[in-house]
Amino acid sequence: MERIDSEGAVMFTHSPLGRRGQTLLTVQQDIKAKLKHKYQHISERIGHHGNQSLFKDIYTELYITEGGSGGLNNEHEVRQIEMASKKQTTQETPIKFNDIFKPLPGQDKPIRTVLTKGIAGIGKTVSVQKVILDWAEGKANQDVHFMFPLPFRDLNLKKDQYSLMQLLSHYFPELKEIDSIEVGETKTVFIFDGLDECRLPLDFKNNEKCCDVTKPTSVDVLLTNLIEGTLLPSALLWITSRPAAANQIPPECIDKVTEVRGFNDPQKVKYFRKKITDQNLANEIIKHMKTSRSLHIMCHIPVFCWISATVLEMMLKEAEKDEVPKTLTQMYSHFILIQIIVKNRKYNKATETNPKELSQSEKEMILKLAKLAFQQLQKGNLIFYEEDLRECGLDVTEASEYSALCTEIFKEESGLYQDKVYSFVHLSIQEFLAAVHALESCLGKKENVFSPTSDDEEKESIQLSDLHRRAVDQALKSENGHLDLFLRFLLGLSLESNQNLLRGLVTQTGCTTQSNEETVRYLSYKIEEESSPERIINLFHCLNELGANSLVEDMQTSLHSGTLSETELKPDQCSALAYLLLMSEEVLEEFDLKTYTTTEEGYQRLMPVLKTCKRALLDGCQLSYKSCETLASALQTPNSPLRELDLSYNDLRDRGVELLCVGLTSPLCHIQTLVLSGCLVTEEGCAALSSALRSNPSHLKELDLSYNHPGDSVGGLLSAALLDPTYKLMKLNVDHGGECWLKSGLRKYACHLTLDPNTANPFLILSEGNRKVTCEREEQHYEDHPDRFDYLYQVLCREGLSGCRYYWEVERDGRVAFIGVVYKGMRRKGGEDDTWIGANWKSWSLYCSDSGYEFNHPGVWRRSFSGPVSNRVGVYLDCSAGNLSFYSVSSSGTLTHLYTEHTTFTEPLYPGFGFEVFSSSVTLCQIDDQHIQR
Structure with a gap:
């Protein structure tokens, strides 16, 4: 049936198929030629008026990993890219796209269907183009006879019934030379790009079964049967999708999941060096992008790298360094303006760098696109068809003009084959223009897009802060955060500096300071009120766009000074701290929640930090x-x-x-x-x-x-x-299972302790059945004993604690006391500093006074911290886990965590106590289920 040519490609032969084999060979060569012609060029200026470049000259390798599962992620894609921007610390399996159908090492199951996930603009379609071009040029996958790219945006338009062969022949007329693709006769790959753009129901549960490639049915039925393997079970399928849409395919139909991560940090640099021929300018752009965390994060998206390169190349070349964008809103505002500049220079021979006024037709066109952007964002659509354009007053007969005028903003495609579809170059551009529509509707037409009204008197009273409040409320209601970036853009556009950039597009109303101050207050109120930690993080992004960073800056100062653990944090402070830690590019080795003192609500607001640490305590x-x-x-x-x-x-x-x-x-x-x-x-x-x-x-x-x-x-x-x-x-x-442990709190681990007279310093008096020790001026006549502290006023308990969990409470009377645990081998003789409990490697102690607490142990010597000062202290010891914790105990018995030391205990531990002054005492409290007794 086949032979291998000199370049390793699988070719059809005349025997045993004879004339059919020759026909298949001819069809294969014709399809390869067609796909090579279509995919060998790439347009960086999206749209058919853009500049065409050879794919190989522009393509930068992307970071692709084995994705593990088809798990659903409904977060806004900017949130996902913020997480992806963290430095990788876990072992992942990088994959080359030409190898996606190869099983990973240790996997025996053959791969039929691959799902590749990635956020909008991350490079999924470009990766599809790369694989197809490599096959068509004979560089890879030459064991494949046919490769059929069928984008969902094209399949959406197919309303008639087709057999599989009729559908393929519609896209590839070359196939009309053959009747069918027989099972086992050819190795065929179907590529379905853009599952997130699919408007077909994909009803796997109720669609009829179809196993005949010549039987006409709906495109939806053809797709579900192909994916399930009922139709052409030997065919290979590659499906690409944004993460939120990936669950449309039943997991049992997917054999392998991969993920496009976009550019890692070295690939970002490589892209800018390829894109910008002047390497000094490229270095300047790279340096600037690294100074803004929000911009650098977005550079994981190849399309955003292109937007940034477009803006910064022009601005830095033309000595506009003072105005170089530092926020997302500024970057996108400059991007829109630069497209107008480029258009005017190209078509109107204009030489002005900064267009002070847009022509009326330009303004109308952009505002119509902005309306389209808003309406489709509300519906969750990234691609549009002719009827969608008509709804916004866009004349589809002049679509070419729109594409030529703003080729980098809006793109028109003739589908893969004939039918026209439209989209914005990237979701973020759609979100930015949607914000422009909302803002201009408010400023220019006195309309609130979230609560439209026809009452003229009511319109006159609409304020910008009203729009902001409704937009904030709508964004917080969204289950998947689809309005998060739109909200950030809307608030950023409310700054006068950004409105001035778009003065030819957005109605100028003078000072917006009062409205913005009201919005900042509303955001602060929502930060205190909102229960979702994820939504709260986006509200801090919004404050950042408005330049209102005081709370975050205060937290950053406290974080760097190390004073956060000394005060009780309010819930909004916890949210600010979570925002800071999430925006860092570093992955935390360990996140210990006990480091911070707050309420359970405050702790909940810190939970998102778990996404960016390896070990959470x-x-x-x-x-x-x-x-x-x-x-x-x-x-x-x-x-x-x-x-x-x-x-x-x-x-x-x-x-x-x-x-x-x-x-x-x-x-x-x-x-x-x-x-x-x-x-x-x-x-x-x-x-x-x-x-x-x-x-x-x-x-x-x-x-x-x-x-x-x-x-x-x-x-x-x-x-x-x-x-x-x-x-x-x-x-x-x-271990240690039983009903007795189903009691709240640490007191279920209470243990009975008694003081050891053989260890007591001569100036210590034991009483109350060896449960109380008092430091007095009068020396006691104790017998000599090797375990006795002969110089320092210290005493230990008889009981050695090991292997389990223990809890005890002590009450002090006097100005200061040491409360700790020691190994039996701790030195007892002499008055050197290292014979204090906590001043050597064989002991740990809490120094308690009326002014606060200090933890003592070599390496963390005299670590001070605040907490509610109480005469009663609780001690919790988990020998196996290596945890020693101290708590302040209120008069009502409430425990407040003071400090936890994590270590490894190698011997039994003996509770111990020490004093610096006379007339001080410590009493071991008696603990039962109901209350604490002395």
């Missing part, structure tokens, strides 16, 4: 089930570096664990270690964990459920996972 933060929904959302972040999550000693209960399992079940969750020790979990919660583990068995290696009450049956199910090779689980801890 949330233990002992008094979290409840209410925090678990936010946690579950964080666990479903694509490409998150988070691998270890410690939620110990929080009263999550079964309800919280069940909410958490929503995130654990997601294929996007790659947690390897989960600690739920002492979280009041019963059999019901453990059953939910077992179910989540079955749904997502490939990542979790360690699960700690100690000090809970899992029950025998569910504990057995989880234990069985250790022996099942389907699971990665290697370590399961269900």
